[in-house]
Structure formats: structure tokens, C-alpha cells
Amino acid sequence: MSVITIERKVLEKNDEIAKANRELFRNRGIYVLNFVSSPGAGKTSLLERTLEHLRGRLPIAVIEGDVQTDFDAQRVAKYNVPVVQIVTNGGCHLDAKLVADALQNLDLTDIKIVVIENVGNLVCPANYDLGEEIKVVVASTTEGDDKPLKYPTMFRNASVLIINKIDLLPHLPSNVEVLKNNALSINPSLQVFETSCTTDAGIAGWCDWLEKTCVKKP
């Protein structure tokens, strides 16, 4: 049995569980986002700003994924929302089974949105469906304009691109228009937002879109 056969079987098994997760979420009317990015692009900070902004408007629960530590769950818990930390112990991505297990420990009563924060990795999480409604890829301005072309699968599989750390643009050789156009050349239907979690720029626009989208959903 080859490695490729094994890999296909792993992905097939994953897709089955993802389907069950998706059914569970849809039956409860919960909109689920899978946050993906390079390490340190600002997924947790973006989540914190989102929780702050939507507090009292939309009940949100969080599943945190990390290779090690529960730092992110600790950060999120301060916002008084249900949160579970998955530690992958070296694993490079979350899979649907890990999410299904986490759901056993997450109180979804009255919850309207679940944010799954994936392991910081622009490659492997692209191939694993967790049962989410959409993937949200966060790209930091500091990473350079060429990342969508160098890691195309992630940008192809995402529905939303959040260009984060725009407050740093004056100090960088980066060009946000080039980054955006590179991403749109890979995936023309990407919904793009530009944010700074330091200055709060763009956070309201992103949160308003999220609120409208998750209310509008079938």
C-alpha cells in the first residue's frame, strides 16, 4: 500500500467526519469559520477584536488549535466565551475528528458562530475540511506580496482574505494592492478585508459583513 493511497484514505475518512460536523452545525443554525494563516499573521488578535466588536450582538464559541500550549485559549477565555483548546502535539493541521472531539466539550447553547482557529501553517490545513462554512485566510502585510502565488491552495480554498497588520505598511516594502491582486488572480471570488488589530482599522467592516453573512445564510 503506497503513501498516496494512505493519504487518500485519510482524506476520505476526514471528509466523512467533516460532513457530520457540518450537518450538526447546520441543524443548530451555527455558522462556522475556519481561520487559517502562517504562524503569527494575527489570527488570535483578529479573533479577539471580533469577539470584542460582536459582544452582545452575536454569541460566539471558539475552538483553538495549536501544536503546543493553550496560550490562545487563555487569551480568548478572557472574552467570556466558550472555548476549547486542541493541542495537536506536533500535528501540522486540525482534522475533522479533532474538531468533532472538541465539540463534545463545547457548550453550543444559543451559539450563532463557531470560530475554529487552525494551526499556523499555510500549507497542510488547506486540504482538511473541518465541516466549516468558510475558510478565512489571514495574510499579514509583513509576509510579502507573493504569498498567494507561492501557497495557492490555501487562497483557492478560502472564501475570505483578511489582509492584517495594515498599520505597518508605512514601514514595509510591501504593496497591499499587489498582494490583493495576487490573491484575486488565484481566487477571483475572494471577499477581501484590510485590518489592523492594533489600530482597529477595518475591524468594524469585517464584523458587519460577518454578522450580515451569518444571518443571511440558508
Place this chain on the structure above:
Amino acid sequence: MSVITIERKVLEKNDEIAKANRELFRNRGIYVLNFVSSPGAGKTSLLERTLEHLRGRLPIAVIEGDVQTDFDAQRVAKYNVPVVQIVTNGGCHLDAKLVADALQNLDLTDIKIVVIENVGNLVCPANYDLGEEIKVVVASTTEGDDKPLKYPTMFRNASVLIINKIDLLPHLPSNVEVLKNNALSINPSLQVFETSCTTDAGIAGWCDWLEKTCVKKP
């Protein structure tokens, strides 16, 4: 046959080829560095500054690894050094076989250093020996101070840590001492450098160390 058995077999096979690569390099007196980091931490920029600084002092050849595109090989080729691009086509790390194949197309005559620039990924490349002498992990100040604790295997397996983009520190909530101490708590024997590829800060120190180390080697 389980996935874990397959994974172990893949790593065993990899280690065999890595051993052969290492013998080839040592027989030729070539010092080999495996550059690893998150996407956009500045591996290619650091390599460019290193090529510039050591020009005329140490002949360097380069193996570039990317999921897609040959952008990095094009950037490096401008420095008039032998370079081969490996495109992994979705693969999340380089392995020893890919490096062995690349060596078939790389002229090593008179070469003293080979730099292998791995795929931007702080997880998977940590487990794959390519036959290098040392792993050099590049961490950008923009990624936050907690990355060594969240991705410990990479920092444990590296010999050198280069903290890059220090020119951005005045604009960041990051604390470089915390980052350094977190890394040293994982791996106390890390040799640490602080650099900026924009201002050239720290590049001379890093290159001088590299020159001394590769001359000193057994």
C-alpha cells in the same frame, strides 16, 4: 498497516538518503545549512544579504524549495551563484530525496557552502533531515514572542536562530528579549543573531560567524 507505521517508514527512508547526502557534502568539504521559517519571515532576503556579504569570500550554491513558483530561485540567480529550484507542488516540506535529485543539477565545483531554503512552514520541515550540517530557523519580530513555545520542535532541532526584521521593533508590541528567552528555554544551545535585511543590521555578525564556523568544521 497504520498511518503511523507508514510515517515511520517514510522517515526511515528519508534518513537513509539524508545520510548519503551528508556523506557527499562532507567528502567535498561543503558546509550545508537548512533555512527554515514561517512563510514570509525573510529566509530569501537573509540569503540575499548573505550572498552579497560573502561575495568573493566564500563560494555558495543554493537549493530553493517552494510549494509553487520559482520566484526565489530568480531572486538568488541575480547574485550569480549556482541555484536549483525545487517545486514541491503542494508538498509541505523538502525531503532528502528531493535534495538528492536537486544535487544532480547543481554544479558544486569549488563550492564551500550550500544553503537549502526550505518551504515556509514552521511545523513539517522540522522532522525531515536533508543531510544538512545545521538548521537555521528564521523568526520574524512581527510573528510575536510566543512562537518558540508554540512550535517547539523546530526551535529544538535548530542550531541557529536568526531574529529578523528588527527594524520593525519600534512599531510592534513584540519584545525581542522575550522571544529570545522563549527560544532558549526550548533549546539553550541556540546561537542567536538579530538582523534586519532592510537596514543590514546584524548581517555582518551573522556572516562572520558563518565564515568562521564553516572553515572550522571537522
